[in-house]
Amino acid sequence: MLLDFHRLGGLKWVLVGIGLCVAAFLLLPILFTVALSFGSSQWLVFPPPAWTLRWYEELFADPRWIDSTLTSLQCAVLVTILSVGLGLLASFGLVRGSFPGREAVRAMFLMPMIMPVIVVAVALYAFFLRIGLGGTLVGFVLAHTVIALPLAITSICNALERFDKAIEDAAILCGANPWEAKLRITIPAIREGLFGAAVFAFLTSWDEVVIAIFMASPTLQTLPVHIWGTLRQDLTPVVAAASTLLLLFTLALMLVAAWFRGRTK
Amino acid sequence: MTSVSIVERGGGPPQRRRRGGGGFSHVLPALVLLLLVFVLPVLLLLLRSVTEPALGLQNYAELVESATYGRVFLNTFLVSAVVTAITVVIGYPIAWLLVILPRRWADLLFGIIILSMWTNLLARTYAWMVLLQRTGVINKTLIGLGIIDEPLTLVNNLVGVTIGMTYIMLPFIILPLVTTMRGIEPDLLRAAALCGAGRLDAFRRVLLPLSLPGIAAGGLMTFVMSLGYFVTPSLLGGTSNMMAAELIAQLIQSLLNWGMGGAAAFALLVLTLALYALQLRLFRRAQAGRA
Numbered sequence: 001m002l003l004d005f006h007r008l009g010g011l012k013w014v015l016v017g018i019g020l021c022v023a024a025f026l027l028l029p030i031l032f033t034v035a036l037s038f039g040s041s042q043w044l045v046f047p048p049p050a051w052t053l054r055w056y057e058e059l060f061a062d063p064r065w066i067d068s069t070l071t072s073l074q075c076a077v078l079v080t081i082l083s084v085g086l087g088l089l090a091s092f093g094l095v096r097g098s099f100p101g102r103e104a105v106r107a108m109f110l111m112p113m114i115m116p117v118i119v120v121a122v123a124l125y126a127f128f129l130r131i132g133l134g135g136t137l138v139g140f141v142l143a144h145t146v147i148a149l150p151l152a153i154t155s156i157c158n159a160l161e162r163f164d165k166a167i168e169d170a171a172i173l174c175g176a177n178p179w180e181a182k183l184r185i186t187i188p189a190i191r192e193g194l195f196g197a198a199v200f201a202f203l204t205s206w207d208e209v210v211i212a213i214f215m216a217s218p219t220l221q222t223l224p225v226h227i228w229g230t231l232r233q234d235l236t237p238v239v240a241a242a243s244t245l246l247l248l249f250t251l252a253l254m255l256v257a258a259w260f261r262g263r264t265k
Numbered sequence: 266m267t268s269v270s271i272v273e274r275g276g277g278p279p280q281r282r283r284r285g286g287g288g289f290s291h292v293l294p295a296l297v298l299l300l301l302v303f304v305l306p307v308l309l310l311l312l313r314s315v316t317e318p319a320l321g322l323q324n325y326a327e328l329v330e331s332a333t334y335g336r337v338f339l340n341t342f343l344v345s346a347v348v349t350a351i352t353v354v355i356g357y358p359i360a361w362l363l364v365i366l367p368r369r370w371a372d373l374l375f376g377i378i379i380l381s382m383w384t385n386l387l388a389r390t391y392a393w394m395v396l397l398q399r400t401g402v403i404n405k406t407l408i409g410l411g412i413i414d415e416p417l418t419l420v421n422n423l424v425g426v427t428i429g430m431t432y433i434m435l436p437f438i439i440l441p442l443v444t445t446m447r448g449i450e451p452d453l454l455r456a457a458a459l460c461g462a463g464r465l466d467a468f469r470r471v472l473l474p475l476s477l478p479g480i481a482a483g484g485l486m487t488f489v490m491s492l493g494y495f496v497t498p499s500l501l502g503g504t505s506n507m508m509a510a511e512l513i514a515q516l517i518q519s520l521l522n523w524g525m526g527g528a529a530a531f532a533l534l535v536l537t538l539a540l541y542a543l544q545l546r547l548f549r550r551a552q553a554g555r556a
Contacts, residue, residue: 002464002472003451005365011464018358019366019374022435026381029392029432032402036395044395046402090295097288105292112303114541116493118510119307119530122517126313127306146303149295207385210495210510214518227387231500235395243388250383 030247037240044235055241065242068226075137075222076205079144083201084194086145087152088187094153095160113150117210120147125214135217143215144205151204152197159193160186192261199257203250307534314527324528334512334529341509344423344498345491348430349484352438355431357480360442382436390500393429394420397501425501426508430491437490438483445479478547485544489537509533 005012032046037055039048059065093099094106112120124143125134133139163186171181187194209224216225223242230239314324328334359378363371381389396402397419404416419425449472457467495510502508507515509529516526 002454002467003365003446003449004454005367008365009464015358015362015365018355019362022355022359023374023377025432026377026435029389029396030381030384032396033388033392044398044401086295086298089291093288093291093293097291099289099292102288105296108299108304109295112299114537115307116510116533116537118493118495118513119310119534120303121495122513122526122530123306123310124302125517126310126523127302142298142302146299149299153295203383207383209387214514224385224387227385227391228496231387231391231394235391235398239391240395243385243391246385246388250385251380254380254383 033240033243034247036237037244039237042237044237055237058238059241059245062238064226065223065238068221068223071137071140071220072206072223075140075144076202078137078141079148079205080198080201082141082145083148083152084156084197087149087156087197087201088194090149090153091156091160095157096165109153110150112147117147117208121211121214124211128215134215135220137220139215140212140220140222143211144208145201147208147211148201148204151200155197155200156190156193159190159196163189195257195260199253203253310523310527311531312527313523314525314531317524317527324524325532327525328528328532337507337509337512338532340423340506341492344426344430344508345488347427348434348491349488351427351431352434352487353480353484356435356438356442356483357476359435360439360446360479363439363443364446378436378439381432386433386496389432390429390497393425393432394500397425397428420501421503423502423506426498426506429497429501430494433494433497434487434491438487441483441486442476442479445476445482449475478550482544482548485540485547489540489544492540493533493537 002008002011008015036044036046036048038051038053039046040050040052040054041048090109094102094109120143124139128134128139128143133142167189168181168186171185172178176184207224208222209228212222212225213228216222221229223246227239227242230236315322317324359374363374366374398404399416399418401419403419404413407413408416417424419428453475454467454471457471462470493510494508495514498508499511499514502511510533513526513529513533516522516529520526
């Protein structure tokens with residue numbers, strides 16, 4: 001009755017109404033930002049008096065936007081490689097191993113996800129200042145990998161737990177050595193989990209602000225840090241243009257992920 | 266099935282021994298990274314909270330006694346509680362809708378939720394900064410509709426923080442609620458109807474109690490996440506009503522007061538972990554109840 005859409009009666013329309021309002025609430029800021037990025041008014045008048053590409057031109061003419069984007073990309077790619085590599089190895093240990101304290105280790109890997117990011121950020125800030133990693137790409141990559149790792153490990157562990165190890169054993173029985181069996185049987189079988197881990201790790205690093213704010217130096221910053229700095233000065237439409245490009249990027253990633261999921265099914 | 270038993274009989278004991286040693290070495294690289302770049306720095310920060318400026322608990326004493334810090338933590342609790350309440354009230358019907366909508370519409374609504382969740386946090390916060398301005402679209406629309414005469418102050422205060430945080434937290438409550446509501450057997454509601462329960466009775470006595478574990482777990486998670494948020498409160502909030510994360514950042518980055526900053530960070534950390542443990546227990550009980 002209550003869980004059957006067609007037998008809800010009038011209540012159905014109440015729920016649908018709330019659904020439409022919430023969908024509008026969720027989409028409003030996104031659509032608004034896209035509209036503003038093409039608007040001619042510097043004072044963010046809406047609806048804008050005319051349409052222009054001026055803010056995008058400003059964006060691409062400013063080396064700080066380009067540099068910070070490149071730093072972000074570089075960092076996110078390295079974080080993805082490290083997280084998936086370390087996560088894959090660790091997941092094999094967690095799912096298949098039986099060493100003492102395994103559950104404790106598993107819980108510890110998830111810790112960075114539970115902790116308030118500000119605490120991690122401040123702790124790393126102090127530590128990296130002391131050992132000279134503050135304001136370096138290595139510092140960014142290490143810090144982001146620590147918070148991307150829990151997501152990567154969760155995704156890969158899930159895939160590995162669903163995979164029947166007997167298939168890998170069968171390959172070994174058929175003459176493959178253990179490495180070959182893992183490489184040619186197990187890894188292709190859990191590719192969806194690996195891909196999920198890669199997307200999560202990439203987006204975690206790409207979108208991360210709090211740690212990056214503390215890690216950045218005047219000469220090296222990621223895109224979110226640059227947006228943050230710009231926003232603290234004024235609400236220029238250039239930020240709307242940058243946000244729109246970020247949105248397109250996220251959409252593209254989501255579509256690739258959906259396509260990939262469709263293909264592996 | 267036969268191949269499984271052959272493998273297990275054939276390679277049983279030696280394999281188990283290899284597994285025991287091999288497992289840990291696989292975990293080791295990630296563990297070392299975690300210890301060096303996470304555990305050690307956090308412990309060093311805690312150490313500073315009891316050693317700077319002098320050995321002792323004076324930082325914690327000040328944290329408890331000072332009215333300024335008290336107000337920051339009060340603000341944090343207040344905003345987190347209000348955000349949690351609003352997200353539960355809005356999120357519940359949405360989760361319900363997602364469970365019962367025909368596939369195509371449910372997928373569309375899911376897509377919108379996921380898209381907003383993955384849109385860059387700063388981009389979303391920027392949008393709210395612009396929307397909520399004195400001359401922003403929201404104020405203009407309200408004046409245009411004749412609902413208000415003077416523009417409302419919607420940013421640089423806790424109202425702005427609450428709106429921005431609600432927006433960001435909404436997906437985080439909807440998704441766990443959907444999981445809980447999917448687990449509810451529709452037959453139970455059919456049975457309630459057969460026994461003569463009306464819609465209201467069936468909701469109040471069957472659907473709501475059965476989704477309560479999801480509400481509790483999701484609500485607690487929203488509350489915990491709100492407590493530690495930094496970006497949205499510092500962009501949408503004002504200087505006079507700081508939240509905990511901003512206080513920590515300011516103590517350390519601007520005031521260079523490592524002792525106090527460490528103490529505030531530790532307080533936030535303990536609070537978060539305690540609430541998280543509670544949430545884990547609620548969630549386990551919810552799962553046990555279902556099984």
